[in-house]
Amino acid sequence: MEDCIFCKIVKGEIPSTKVYEDDQVLAFEDINPISKGHTLIIPKAHAENLWEISDEDLTAVHLASKKVSEAIKKALDSVGVATLQLNGRGVNQVVMHYHLHLVPRSGGAPELPITKWEIKPGDMDTIQQTGQQIAEAIR
Numbered sequence: 125m126e127d128c129i130f131c132k133i134v135k136g137e138i139p140s141t142k143v144y145e146d147d148q149v150l151a152f153e154d155i156n157p158i159s160k161g162h163t164l165i166i167p168k169a170h171a172e173n174l175w176e177i178s179d180e181d182l183t184a185v186h187l188a189s190k191k192v193s194e195a196i197k198k199a200l201d202s203v204g205v206a207t208l209q210l211n212g213r214g215v216n217q218v219v220m221h222y223h224l225h226l227v228p229r230s231g232g233a234p235e236l237p238i239t240k241w242e243i244k245p246g247d248m249d250t251i252q253q254t255g256q257q258i259a260e261a262i263r
């Protein structure tokens with residue numbers, strides 16, 4: 125896609141700090157890292173998000189995430205790696221080319237803001253009703 129910044133990275137028109145590449149995917153460092161080693165994995169073929177990406181490319185991205193997160197853990201001695209994908213503008217997806225964030229946390233580093241939220245029990249009737257609605261939409 126012509127105006128897509130990540131397509132430009134795939135084509136080499138914009139520089140990136142590449143860490144892994146195969147026929148289907150590319151992994152590179154995020155230029156606004158939440159933590160040291162914040163890496164993005166993208167399909168080389170343009171797809172906006174989870175609703176658009178092909179099963180093959182989605183599989184390839186997630187298989188690569190296993191490989192790259194193992195490397196992050198080894199290289200940076202991480203105690204954990206959060207994986208995150210913002211799916212749609214309504215949840216703050218900014219770059220409209222599917223990407224999986226790998227955000228590591230090193231030992232002793234403060235907790236990541238993206239993994240910290242208040243745990244509050246929900247209303248069980250609402251949870252069950254909502255679950256049923258979603259299950260029916262799958263059928």
Ligand code: AMP
Nearest residue numbers: 129140153154155156210216217218219
């Ligand atoms: P999202 O909100 O999930 O769409 O996040 C987009 C991410 O892409 C942000 O974390 C940005 O810092 C990152 N980003 C944007 N442009 C570039 C670029 N040229 N190279 C590396 N990362 C980028």
Ligand code: ZN
Nearest residue numbers: 128131170221
């Ligand atoms: Zn693109």
